[in-house]
Amino acid sequence: MAKAGDKSSGSAKKSLKRKAATEEPQEAAVVGDEATESGVKPPKAAAFPPGFSISEIKNKQRRHLMFTRWKEQQRKEKLAAKKKLKKEREALGDKAPPKPIPKTIDNQRVYDETTVDPNDEEVAYDEATDEFASYFNRQTSPKILITTSDRPHGRTVRLCEQLSTVIPNSHVYYRRGLALKKIIPQCISRDFTDLIVINEDRKTPNGLLLSHLPNGPTAHFKMSSVRLRKEIKRRGKDPTEHVPEIILNNFTTRLGHSVGRMFASLFPHNPQFIGRQVATFHNQRDYIFFRFHRYIFKSEKKVGIQELGPRFTLKLRSLQKGTFDSKYGEYEWVHKPREMDTSRRKFHL
Amino acid sequence: MKVIERAAFPRRLWERVRLNKNYEKALEQIDENLIYWPRYIRHKCKQRFTKITQYLIRIRKLTLKRQKKLVPLSKKVERREKRREEKALVAAQLDNAIEKELLERLKQDTYGDIYNFPIHAFDKALEQQEAESDSSDVEEKDDEEDDEDVGKREFVEDDEVDESDISDFEDMDKLDASSEEDQDDKSSNEEEEEKALNAKHKGKTPLKGPLQRKRAYVEIEYEQETEPMAKAKTT
Numbered sequence: 001m002a003k004a005g006d007k008s009s010g011s012a013k014k015s016l017k018r019k020a021a022t023e024e025p026q027e028a029a030v031v032g033d034e035a036t037e038s039g040v041k042p043p044k045a046a047a048f049p050p051g052f053s054i055s056e057i058k059n060k061q062r063r064h065l066m067f068t069r070w071k072e073q074q075r076k077e078k079l080a081a082k083k084k085l086k087k088e089r090e091a092l093g094d095k096a097p098p099k100p101i102p103k104t105i106d107n108q109r110v111y112d113e114t115t116v117d118p119n120d121e122e123v124a125y126d127e128a129t130d131e132f133a134s135y136f137n138r139q140t141s142p143k144i145l146i147t148t149s150d151r152p153h154g155r156t157v158r159l160c161e162q163l164s165t166v167i168p169n170s171h172v173y174y175r176r177g178l179a180l181k182k183i184i185p186q187c188i189s190r191d192f193t194d195l196i197v198i199n200e201d202r203k204t205p206n207g208l209l210l211s212h213l214p215n216g217p218t219a220h221f222k223m224s225s226v227r228l229r230k231e232i233k234r235r236g237k238d239p240t241e242h243v244p245e246i247i248l249n250n251f252t253t254r255l256g257h258s259v260g261r262m263f264a265s266l267f268p269h270n271p272q273f274i275g276r277q278v279a280t281f282h283n284q285r286d287y288i289f290f291r292f293h294r295y296i297f298k299s300e301k302k303v304g305i306q307e308l309g310p311r312f313t314l315k316l317r318s319l320q321k322g323t324f325d326s327k328y329g330e331y332e333w334v335h336k337p338r339e340m341d342t343s344r345r346k347f348h349l
Numbered sequence: 350m351k352v353i354e355r356a357a358f359p360r361r362l363w364e365r366v367r368l369n370k371n372y373e374k375a376l377e378q379i380d381e382n383l384i385y386w387p388r389y390i391r392h393k394c395k396q397r398f399t400k401i402t403q404y405l406i407r408i409r410k411l412t413l414k415r416q417k418k419l420v421p422l423s424k425k426v427e428r429r430e431k432r433r434e435e436k437a438l439v440a441a442q443l444d445n446a447i448e449k450e451l452l453e454r455l456k457q458d459t460y461g462d463i464y465n466f467p468i469h470a471f472d473k474a475l476e477q478q479e480a481e482s483d484s485s486d487v488e489e490k491d492d493e494e495d496d497e498d499v500g501k502r503e504f505v506e507d508d509e510v511d512e513s514d515i516s517d518f519e520d521m522d523k524l525d526a527s528s529e530e531d532q533d534d535k536s537s538n539e540e541e542e543e544k545a546l547n548a549k550h551k552g553k554t555p556l557k558g559p560l561q562r563k564r565a566y567v568e569i570e571y572e573q574e575t576e577p578m579a580k581a582k583t584t
Contacts (some may be wrong), residue, residue, distance in 0.1 A: 106440060179415050224434060247450050273460050278451065284441035287434050291443060295451055297464055303451050305444065313434055337426055 105285065110346040114254040123254070127261070131216040135193070135265040142266055144170035144194045145187055150177055153203040158228055160198060162310045166279060166292050167266055168243050170196075180324050188213055194266055195324075198223070208314060210262060211324050217332065218324045219262055221288075221314035228310055236294050236306040242275020243268050244292070250283040255333055256349040259288075259316060277308075286347045288314040316349060372402060 054070060057063040089096045101107070116123050127133070134140050144167055146160050152174070164170045175183070180197065187195055192213055199207030205226055211218040229235065246267050251260035263281050276296060282289045292309030321330040333348075340348065356362065366382055368375040376395055383391050455464065 104440065105436075222430075224431070245454075247447060249446055249450070273463055278447065280443070280447050280450075282441055282443055282446060285433065285437040287437045289438065289441060289443060291447070293447060295447075297451075297455060300455060300464075301452070303448050303455075305447055305451075313438070315430070315434075341426075341429075 105345060108345050110343060112253050112346075112348070115252050116254055116257050123257070127257070130258075130261075131212055131214075132261045132265050136261075138269060140193055141268050142169060142193045143191060144196060144266060145192045146170055146172045146196045146198070147175045147183075148197065148205075149199045150175060152198075152200055155203060155226070155228065156198055156200045156205045159205055159226060159310060159312075162229055163196070163198075165239055166244070166309050168241070168268055184211070184213070184323050205312075207317075209324065210266075212262060212265065213323065215322055217258065217262065218320040218322070218329070219259060220317045220320070222317050224313050224315070226310065226312040229308070232307055232309075232311065234307070236308045239277055239292065239294070239308050240275055242272040242277060243270065244275065244277035244279045245271040245273070247278055247280040247282070249280070251281075251349065253349060255316075255319065256283060258319065258332075259349065278305075279309075283349050286315060286349045288316070288349070290314065368398070 054063060054066045057066060127136075135142065146164055146167075148156050148160060152160070160172045164172050175197075184195065195209075195211040195213055197209040197211075198205045199209065201207075206223055208221040208223045209218065210221070229238070244267065246264055248260045248264060251257055260281070260283075267279065277292070277294050280289070280291045280293065282291070289311070290313070291307060291311050293305040293307050295303050295305045297303050315335075316333075317335050318331055319333040321332050335348075340346075366378070368378055375398065379395055379398065380391065383394065454460065
């Protein structure tokens with residue numbers, strides 16, 4: 001009887017139930033052993049020739065068996081290694097080397113060459129002369145027009161209303177079939193600085209178009225996970241009329257910088273700290289999370305926040321140089337899924 | 350566009366007549382070409398012609414207006430993006446990030462004088478060693494304590510004027526036993542007065558913060574309980 005395959009390190013319990021495996025390279029060893037053994041499993045180390053892997057065993061049950069055994073062995077080794085490491089740590093006490101940092105996607109992010117260095121002069125010069133310069137120099141204060149696509153449904157309408165309470169100095173107008181290209185000159189003539197269009201699909205808002213008006217850049221976002229005020233658990237009372245503060249997190253690259261400045265230019269300059277409200281745009285892995293909170297400082301090391309207001313996440317789809325013009329516009333950045341989504345560690349914002 | 354049958358010649362069976370561009374003239378043309386045909390067929394022909402012209406007009410008008418462009422969504426891409434969004438949300442740890450940012454701003458003193466946390470102010474004074482408004486608060490407190498020392502000889506509490514004579518700093522040990530019992534009774538009254546007075550001379554909104562901190566230090570609380578009283582008496 002060919003008892004091939006019995007030879008693996010130290011599993012004597014499974015001796016008698018070996019099934020015949022078709023491991024041709026083993027046959028030589030088996031033939032040699034046949035003379036000596038007569039149904040007794042030899043507890044020797046495996047004589048597998050190199051280059052052999054468990055997946056080459058044709059018999060499914062035997063293969064599964066070998067695999068589970070291998071897995072158990074791996075697990076035991078890993079556990080032993082961990083225990084050893086822990087003991088060493090304790091033995092060393094204070095002199096133990098610092099714990100290795102686990103790898104995360106954000107840690108492993110592919111370095112983007114357009115990351116802005118805070119001391120970069122060129123960037124500073126660019127930002128001083130771009131379209132938002134007038135806002136950041138306090139020459140203009142924002143006035144926002146919020147509108148939707150044609151025939152908005154209830155959710156979108158309510159989202160518009162809630163947005164208008166979040167963003168001070170904003171007005172909601174319904175679009176009754178007017179073309180955007182005709183709306184824009186009218187807005188400019190009435191001194192609006194920004195235009196927000198919320199696009200709707202099948203009764204849920206799914207897109208946001210943010211256009212800075214006097215010929216400023218236009219950003220088109222995909223909007224997802226919209227939660228209106230009543231859907232937020234443990235929320236506070238409605239936001240007051242105070243001007244909120246802004247937090248912009250993680251906008252590191254040039255593109256991120258321009259998008260961040262776009263968001264910042266929506267809000268007036270002087271946040272009223274009495275209001276204790278804060279609007280947050282947090283960028284993580286190219287998704288921008290918008291939250292609106294009220295905070296209270298319980299001590300100087302502890303702050304409590306309470307969410308009010310709508311929340312949604314945005315993903316930048318395209319950034320266009322001028323105001324909205326889908327056919328003839330000059331696109332600064334367009335998201336191309338087939339080229340840009342290939343690497344899991346590469347982000348653009 | 351007209352039809353006539355000449356059954357013998359299939360190629361020449363149908364006769365096509367091009368109609369005028371003018372609607373009315375075209376109707377007349379139909380009439381004159383279909384002259385011996387039954388009235389019903391002529392009528393139907395004209396109706397068809399009318400329908401066609403109308404929809405052609407509509408097409409021309411619509412192309413001038415905005416046209417909705419339908420963009421197909423790929424389910425695979427949508428699913429992938431949704432999953433990535435969820436993971437990004439978990440990785441973002443939004444609440445922590447916001448709290449950290451707010452505390453940073455508090456440290457950077459962007460809020461100015463609105464929040465007066467005494468220990469914070471003390472630390473800053475230690476670190477910076479500059480005469481700022483925060484440290485001046487600390488100095489004010491020292492001054493107040495001095496006043497209180499002076500005032501304590503004379504006035505202590507509203508209710509127990511008798512005890513005020515006894516309570517000197519030297520006799521605090523004796524008093525501690527009795528006063529602490531009284532403290533609990535009076536603490537509620539004095540908290541209210543403290544609140545009112547805090548609102549008066551510090552003018553800040555989060556009242557719970559400083560109150561909580563003051564409760565941690567029992568001795569200081571005792572002194573400060575008397576201090577507002579002293580102020581009330583003197584002013």
